[in-house]
Amino acid sequence: MSITVVGSVAYDSIETPAGRRERCLGGAATYFSLSASFFTDVRVIAVVGEDFGPAQEAVFAARKIDTRGIEHTAGKSFLWEGSYLENINEARTHITELNVFAAFEPKIPAAYADSEFLFLANIDPVLQRRVRESMPEVKLVAGDTMNYWINDHRPALLEVLKGLDILLINDTETRVLGENKNLVQAARAVMAMGPRILVVKHGEYGATLFHRSHPKGEGAERTFRAPALPLEQVIDPTGAGDSFAGGFFGYLASQPELTPGAFRRAMFYGSVMGSFACECFGIERLQQLSRAEIDARFNVFRELTHLD
């Protein structure tokens, strides 16, 4: 089944202990769609400026990603500049230029209307909601957000959460959104806002999948923890969370049935894609990747966690 994703397609200037890169193609929708494209068909809704040309278009085309929903307008694309010099796990933002994103009004191509999966990447919840409402027929909706929206745009975000099946956020975001220092209690509070599944990303410690209810008995859904791979060198963590989301949601979309086992494997594929994203600057590693490498690493994750 195909996924439609709405989010940022942007340029990132990144500095990490491993070096510096200027104006790499990035943005949440870019990382998400490259990652998910190894599992299923992906369609992107975004806006770019005149600085997005055939070279950038080719990045998506190489992964057969549908870009008919990427609107081209006058001006410059979204720009983010940040560094990870003191702490490789925490970005310090130097510059955020919304540029063409400031007036973004998502338009859904008619050709996207039969997408059964929808991913609302981290953008203004007003836009997330508009896209969600324009695609009422989708089977499964997942989304991401960040502390800025949680703190300063809470009412709009709460409206979005009502329409989500799955929310993917990190530890801090979960505690702030759920207004509770205890992760399990915060997760329960967040799920009461709408999503029946919450995936909390712990960075270098993996991720946890929570369910709104924990039915007992055969095949019951359950809390599940996927590890992260202990990496000898993190070149650039930019986009690791979006790559996780792409692997997780892409794998789910590839499955004939959304069984508890499918969700557990999806958590592993999310972690796998997040680990690859960190190995090179920007999207470089995702561009070079093969499905065979992905499945080999899936087995490494199994070895890393399984008793037998």
Next chain:
Amino acid sequence: MSITVVGSVAYDSIETPAGRRERCLGGAATYFSLSASFFTDVRVIAVVGEDFGPAQEAVFAARKIDTRGIEHTAGKSFLWEGSYLENINEARTHITELNVFAAFEPKIPAAYADSEFLFLANIDPVLQRRVRESMPEVKLVAGDTMNYWINDHRPALLEVLKGLDILLINDTETRVLGENKNLVQAARAVMAMGPRILVVKHGEYGATLFHRSHPKGEGAERTFRAPALPLEQVIDPTGAGDSFAGGFFGYLASQPELTPGAFRRAMFYGSVMGSFACECFGIERLQQLSRAEIDARFNVFRELTHLD
């Protein structure tokens, strides 16, 4: 096989968001030995003051822990007072009174001489080394330490590390001791100092077992990550790390052979015991525990992490 443990038997005054307890029986050797006692015979070497009486003695006796190596002297027992009010994962120390511990000279009872496993809990590395050298026949030696010794007593600690098979420390301690911000590289640096196995405890995110070499092929030892249980309420995390060590080392001592599979299961039992320790103040939960509860939770940990 029996374990001899040397470390502190102490009183703790603890404040957490769940409440406050004055002068609970605690100390690394207490938590370690209670935890390990569910798996094998344990013998303690420590020093206590006149405030350690029959009631405290009974805590060890109830778990059939050999206390002939606990020396009774004039004065007061080691006292620690701390709180976890801002961050449940990080103790803030208010008072540390060494008391009788200041002049501690570990003496090993003749009856302990046939212990095949030795655990050097977090005490002055000069004392750890003395105990290690007094028991040259032990089959497996594990130890713990903390930032104070790493930073201010490094030469003495490096001598101890040469005689360790297994070191159990946390993330920060690993990075400081290994002088590297990357955990994998720091772990390798630490293992080059002596221990062939390093267990890095990640608190609420579980723990990782690293090996000095990663041989390939059938049955090869491998890096292994055990989760922690997402707990709905952490009453008191005091002693969770020592309880982890007790479960880990106790389980290993109970095994006929130290296979890679035994180490993986030991990681799970360590996490299981750490999770129980957090459920009540001080040692309360460990005192009420049964082996059946431990094995039931082991299965919960398997469910939490295994794909099938």
